[in-house]
Amino acid sequence: MNYSSDIAQGVTVPAEPVLRLSGITKTFPGVRALGDVELELYPGQVTALVGENGAGKSTLVKILTGIYQPDSGTIEVDGQETRFPTATAASDAGVTAIHQETVLFDELTVAENIFLGHAPRGRFGLIDWAAMNTKAKEILTRIGAQIGPSTVLRDLGIASKHLVAIARALSVDARVVVMDEPTASLSAAEIEELYELVERLKAEGKAILFISHKFDEIFRIADRYTVFRDGEMVEAGMIADVTETQLVEKMVGRAVDTIFPERDRRPGADVLTVAGYSHPTEFADIGFTLRRGEILGFYGLVGAGRSEFMQALFGVTRPSRGACRIDGKVAVIRSPVEAIEKGIVYVPEDRGAQGAVTAMPIFQNITLPSLRTTSHKGFVRMAEEFALARKYTERLDLRAASLDQNVGELSGGNQQKVVIAKWLATRPRVIILDEPTKGIDVGSKAAVHEFMAELAAEGLSVIMVSSEIPEILGMSDRVIVMREGRIAAEYDREGLTPETLVRAAAGYDGEAAA
Amino acid sequence: MSLADGTRPRHLPDRLSGRGARVLKSWELLLFGIAVLIFLANTQASQYFLDPWNLSDATFNFTEKAMIGFAMALLIISGEIDLSVAGIIALASTAMGWALQFGVGTPGLVAIGLAVGLLCGAFNGALVTRLGLPSIVVTIGTMSLFRGISYIVLGDQAFNGYPESFAWLGRGYVFWVISFELTLFAVFALIYGVVLHKTNFGRHIYTIGNNPTAARFSGIRVERVKMILFLLTGLMSGIAAICLTARLGSTRPSIAYAWELEVVTMVVLGGVSILGGSGSILGVVIAALVMGMVTFGLGLLNVPGIVMSIFIGALLIGVIAIPRLVAKLRRS
Numbered sequence: 001m002n003y004s005s006d007i008a009q010g011v012t013v014p015a016e017p018v019l020r021l022s023g024i025t026k027t028f029p030g031v032r033a034l035g036d037v038e039l040e041l042y043p044g045q046v047t048a049l050v051g052e053n054g055a056g057k058s059t060l061v062k063i064l065t066g067i068y069q070p071d072s073g074t075i076e077v078d079g080q081e082t083r084f085p086t087a088t089a090a091s092d093a094g095v096t097a098i099h100q101e102t103v104l105f106d107e108l109t110v111a112e113n114i115f116l117g118h119a120p121r122g123r124f125g126l127i128d129w130a131a132m133n134t135k136a137k138e139i140l141t142r143i144g145a146q147i148g149p150s151t152v153l154r155d156l157g158i159a160s161k162h163l164v165a166i167a168r169a170l171s172v173d174a175r176v177v178v179m180d181e182p183t184a185s186l187s188a189a190e191i192e193e194l195y196e197l198v199e200r201l202k203a204e205g206k207a208i209l210f211i212s213h214k215f216d217e218i219f220r221i222a223d224r225y226t227v228f229r230d231g232e233m234v235e236a237g238m239i240a241d242v243t244e245t246q247l248v249e250k251m252v253g254r255a256v257d258t259i260f261p262e263r264d265r266r267p268g269a270d271v272l273t274v275a276g277y278s279h280p281t282e283f284a285d286i287g288f289t290l291r292r293g294e295i296l297g298f299y300g301l302v303g304a305g306r307s308e309f310m311q312a313l314f315g316v317t318r319p320s321r322g323a324c325r326i327d328g329k330v331a332v333i334r335s336p337v338e339a340i341e342k343g344i345v346y347v348p349e350d351r352g353a354q355g356a357v358t359a360m361p362i363f364q365n366i367t368l369p370s371l372r373t374t375s376h377k378g379f380v381r382m383a384e385e386f387a388l389a390r391k392y393t394e395r396l397d398l399r400a401a402s403l404d405q406n407v408g409e410l411s412g413g414n415q416q417k418v419v420i421a422k423w424l425a426t427r428p429r430v431i432i433l434d435e436p437t438k439g440i441d442v443g444s445k446a447a448v449h450e451f452m453a454e455l456a457a458e459g460l461s462v463i464m465v466s467s468e469i470p471e472i473l474g475m476s477d478r479v480i481v482m483r484e485g486r487i488a489a490e491y492d493r494e495g496l497t498p499e500t501l502v503r504a505a506a507g508y509d510g511e512a513a514a
Numbered sequence: 515m516s517l518a519d520g521t522r523p524r525h526l527p528d529r530l531s532g533r534g535a536r537v538l539k540s541w542e543l544l545l546f547g548i549a550v551l552i553f554l555a556n557t558q559a560s561q562y563f564l565d566p567w568n569l570s571d572a573t574f575n576f577t578e579k580a581m582i583g584f585a586m587a588l589l590i591i592s593g594e595i596d597l598s599v600a601g602i603i604a605l606a607s608t609a610m611g612w613a614l615q616f617g618v619g620t621p622g623l624v625a626i627g628l629a630v631g632l633l634c635g636a637f638n639g640a641l642v643t644r645l646g647l648p649s650i651v652v653t654i655g656t657m658s659l660f661r662g663i664s665y666i667v668l669g670d671q672a673f674n675g676y677p678e679s680f681a682w683l684g685r686g687y688v689f690w691v692i693s694f695e696l697t698l699f700a701v702f703a704l705i706y707g708v709v710l711h712k713t714n715f716g717r718h719i720y721t722i723g724n725n726p727t728a729a730r731f732s733g734i735r736v737e738r739v740k741m742i743l744f745l746l747t748g749l750m751s752g753i754a755a756i757c758l759t760a761r762l763g764s765t766r767p768s769i770a771y772a773w774e775l776e777v778v779t780m781v782v783l784g785g786v787s788i789l790g791g792s793g794s795i796l797g798v799v800i801a802a803l804v805m806g807m808v809t810f811g812l813g814l815l816n817v818p819g820i821v822m823s824i825f826i827g828a829l830l831i832g833v834i835a836i837p838r839l840v841a842k843l844r845r846s
Contacts, residue, residue, distance in 0.1 A: 069845070314731075316731065335733075335735070336730060336731055336732070337733045337734075340733040346731065348731060353725070353727055353728070354727050354728055355728060355731065356725075356728060357721055357724045357725045357728050357729070358725070359724045359791055359792075360720065360721065360724055364717065364720075368717075368721060368729075368733075368734070369732045369733045371717060372714070375713075375714050378715065379712050379713055379714075380712055380713060380714060380716075380717060386528045390526065390528075394525070394526070398526065400526055401526075401527075401530055402526055402528060402529055402530045403526050403528050404528060404529040405530075422732070
């Protein structure tokens with residue numbers, strides 16, 4: 001097939017899709033991940049796959065790359081029906097994927113990483129190193145990466161590693177490239193380079209499936225879109241024919257306010273007073289007051305010591321100095337147990353490692369810190385546990401098959417809801433939310449924001465650590481900016497601008513006086 | 515109750531499948547089937563097998579190991595392991611035999627056995643929870659250490675002459691063919707089953723085994739739970755030492771040699787994940803019956819000991835591999 005003539009003439013609709021999925025259904029115990037899904041990918045075009053977390057995007061990628069087998073439906077490549085029983089079969093058919101977190105090997109060279117598993121062979125079946133390095137160089141040049149093929153991967157930065165991952169995906173003769181949130185860990189400049197690369201791949205006639213939560217990049221590089229919702233394909237079409245708002249509505253199934261919830265902002269009495277909290281290496285001299293019904297935002301660059309301070313406040317680590325008062329009384333917090341007893345709870349940033357026990361059911365995750373109230377003389381009472389879990393999961397509109405489902409089977413946004421529900425069930429006074437909407441979709445994000453506003457209105461005091469400026473500006477009553485382990489500035493929300501925050505966080509000028 | 519956007523919340527059922535469906539898919543049922551098969555095979559192997567006294571004798575093959583197995587199951591579910599249990603038996607038995615030389619009576623001997631078990635457990639637990647050392651390394655060390663002490667004390671000698679009232683703890687019968695040991699086994703099975711499956715403490719054990727960091731972040735005193743489990747394992751080893759010493763009527767430094775592997779095998783055969791986080795006491799009970807009957811049945815057939823361990827090893831690998839194989843075949 002020859003697509004170059006199409007591209008040369010600027011024709012954007014080649015007649016035949018290179019890959020077509022139809023009627024794809026995939027169910028897991030208790031959950032239908034995909035129901036009767038259609039997808040077409042055209043050569044020389046970028047198709048954006050959009051949907052909330054849990055809409056079935058990841059499942060689809062796994063089917064495309066031969067990791068999962070669909071229960072029913074067909075996969076056609078160039079109009080020929082085919083199957084991908086293994087990852088190798090998918091790769092042989094020219095489907096390759098660049099994942100969010102790519103598996104690479106730090107101790108191997110760039111060329112070895114690129115050609116792992118399909119290295120060029122010489123005599124006696126031994127690896128032809130010269131050919132491998134030459135080919136690696138070729139591919140790297142093609143994607144505009146200035147990396148030597150014999151560099152050991154360990155010596156590269158995260159962005160260069162990403163380029164190696166892309167080179168690896170292109171080292172097989174790919175016709176379909178799946179990019180699963182490729183920009184998640186890249187800086188602005190690196191994202192630009194990635195866009196250029198996508199343009200180049202388009203020019204080479206590759207069909208690209210681009211999965212992203214970021215609408216600006218979807219509108220920047222995609223030609224087509226396909227919207228998934230709750231495991232079904234809602235709509236597909238040309239990007240030129242939709243607006244961002246329409247796309248969001250299709251994704252969520254209802255209109256979403258892009259504005260943050262309005263609420264009564266009249267904080268009450270002081271609840272928590274922190275003074276002089278210090279740690280040998282992570283933070284120094286942190287002091288502030290948190291009032292009843294207030295949302296206090298903590299902004300700062302990554303590594304400013306915000307999470308480390310919050311974990312000390314929650315008793316995970318111990319401060320070297322500093323005091324903390326709750327309702328005016330001195331509170332000694334030496335462990336999470338003591339923090340929970342005093343009504344301070346912490347929703348960690350690292351959901352999988354610190355927040356959720358993924359191999360255990362939803363209800364047991366939720367009752368974990370509340371077992372004392374659901375049990376009787378140390379004996380568990382399941383009925384009480386289910387009742388408590390139901391109360392909070394329904395309030396948070398959790399999407400799950402049952403309360404007995406393992407948390408690991410839920411989408412990121414729903415896992416976050418379980419962790420929040422777990423802490424609300426303890427009826428805390430102060431809830432610390434560390435990057436509460438990181439990596440969750442638009443719909444869940446809005447739900448979490450609305451919920452935070454509700455909690456504050458009920459008198460709960462909220463500390464929100466966030467690196468997203470709109471979130472900080474939209475939700476906080478007051479904002480504390482941390483820089484290099486210290487409080488750089490404190491602001492009221494009135495009249496606060498993104499520029500002020502960024503300056504204070506980076507320490508550009510003398511404005512940063514607390 | 516309504517959500518912020520005015521819609522009714524969706525109702526989540528407690529569970530999708532009922533109790534029956536879960537039992538049918540359980541590991542325990544599979545294991546129980548194997549136990550029945552072995553039982554039937556044994557009845558074919560020897561006409562004496564079904565004799566009540568004969569069956570009663572068969573239980574001594576597993577009661578002591580299974581008592582340790584219950585505590586070991588909790589420890590393994592929490593993500594730790596104790597390989598020094600047989601060493602603890604040797605040390606506790608040696609301590610009892612040594613005290614016997616000074617005329618200590620049955621209550622004193624029992625107290626010494628329990629105390630040595632607890633102390634050894636505390637030693638293991640302190641090394642693991644206070645110093646943060648990996649339990650597999652710590653207990654491989656204490657395994658040699660504990661047994662080494664009893665070799666130093668005893669050399670090639672043995673302690674003999676335990677009183678009759680002490681011997682009853684290993685040979686006595688509570689009612690008809692029901693031995694004291696079998697009674698202890700049943701009581702401990704019940705206690706451990708309730709603790710693991712029906713208490714907050716049991717829930718904490720599972721949580722720690724699945725995700726110790728999240729457990730800590732949820733306000734569970736992880737180190738304390740682990741310390742208690744090491745103490746329990748030490749205590750159960752002490753109890754097993756009392757029963758075994760009473761049954762044999764003598765203490766040699768080679769007592770209960772290599773039992774740690776049989777105990778761990780029993781626990782894993784019972785469906786407890788060696789990686790921690792899952793398993794049940796019922797599974798360990800059935801696994802104990804399976805191993806006990808296999809040993810006894812092969813004994814009736816005069817099969818040498820080494821063949822028995824080959825059989826147990828093959829059984830372990832088979833029972834663990836078969837479900838995976840079935841799942842794999844189904845997929846392809």
